[in-house]
Amino acid sequence: MHDQNRYTFLKVFLFVFFLTTGFSQAQERCKTHEWHHLKMQHDPQYRTRFQESEQAGFQSQHLRSTSVDTTIIIPVVVHILYNNNVQNLSDEQVQSQIDILNEDFAALNASVLDVPGAWTGLVKDSKIRFKLAQQDLQGNRTSGITRTSTSVSEFILFDPAIFSTTLGGQDAWPRTSYLNLWVCNLQGNALGFAAYPGSNAAQDGVVINYRALGRKGTALSPYNFGRTSTHEIGHWLVLNHIWGDDNDNCLGKDFPLNQQNIDDTPNQASPNFRCPRFPKLDECSTSDPGIMYMNYMDYTDDKCMMFFTPGQIFRMRQTLDGTRDSIQLSQGHLLPSFYTKDAAIDSVLNPVKLAATRCLQPQLRIRNNGSDTLTSLRIHYGLYEGLSKNHTWSGTILPGATELISLPEIGTAMGNQVMEFRLLSTDDNPVNNYMSAGFKVNVATNSNCSGSGLTVYPNPVSGQSVVYVRSNQVQSQQSLVRLYNALGQLLFEESLPVNAGDIIPLELGALQAGVYFVSLDGDAFIESTRFIYLPYEKN
């Protein structure tokens, strides 16, 4: 083989290799324990503070055991360090990570449905929530996202530059009021690492590879369900790896010795990768149900991570009542002052976790954060990166009040899905206009959405050159009627006032036999449907 050809062959081979093996081969899930060890060896102050922090957690177990019912909101500031445009992640990718954290820490994610029966009783809401910071310590308005253009193309592991504005990173915000989350390109393909309680304030937070944040944009399979951050924040709130980092021994060191009474995770020898099959036994757990490889503190793929146990939740809340208790007093997640016009998506009520039907009626809670009364909203929504529906709502939401809004039905498919919502408005504060919701559909039968806007008849159109289009949606403004062929080429477009029940004749005349699509693009929706055109009667 000619050298040049061999080189080309090798490149093609490598390309195919990476295509088929994905992002997982060369990744190292988490480097928190390595960082912890380095600091324990070289930083006597850290050693003392870490031990004090563990002890403080133990004491708080007796001091504030009733606090488990209160919801704790952690203000998050995300520092994006980018060396190119790809690494400068969108606000929406960042928000999708916050959405995932809230789903995971509330046990409202679709994955908990797959928790084996032996452990479903351990699936609990931690009542820990996350929100992008809305004000800095000076009371100034913030999006909760900082963006730093850096000349550093790859940060080495535990690189002090990450945490330093002068070295090409971004200084931490005060950890007493914020969780700092740095996103950057990490050398060595590490997905992330975190600072345990007791760490140096200037480097306290979590660091996440830009390819493992959220479930949009640059997030790469199999780390595109945001679980790297869920896992690292578990560390930030004191959790150890579920196998205890005890060099394949069965010492049960995932909980400290003084907390063995709340240890509710099976003893486990070493980390798991990919997606093991239940039950999985090892030398530390030799009988059913075996090891808990689907715990967030293992190393499995994102989609196979499912829950924290009550014992782990207890420890995390101890940290929030102990070493990190000042964050409970933070105002960082609250708006500093009202905007005049500021509609916000407060929460998604449907879909959540499991959808019982493939035809969903999404529900949103909208909050009026502005000082003006809200009277109308335009809402785009749809399945992942396809904001295909467009709904206009009108009504009254007073300043500070919320309103539950049900949107027209939308069809989905089987399996894990993400629905996205965006408010389109002349809004003074667009940061809170987007939200995503992960959920799962496990209903095999297809159900047609009754609210579907369009019917076309006759269908097929046979022996005549006119087809009739009927809209079921209420519509008063101008609508665009469009006709496409099967290749998606626009054949016809007309702007018309269309009201519910109106019948629109479409002249097909010279068109050839085939499949066509008609769409109606109105103020409140975009609907399309297909029909078959057979110009001549079949004999």
Ligand SMILES: [Zn+2]
């Ligand atoms: Zn870890």
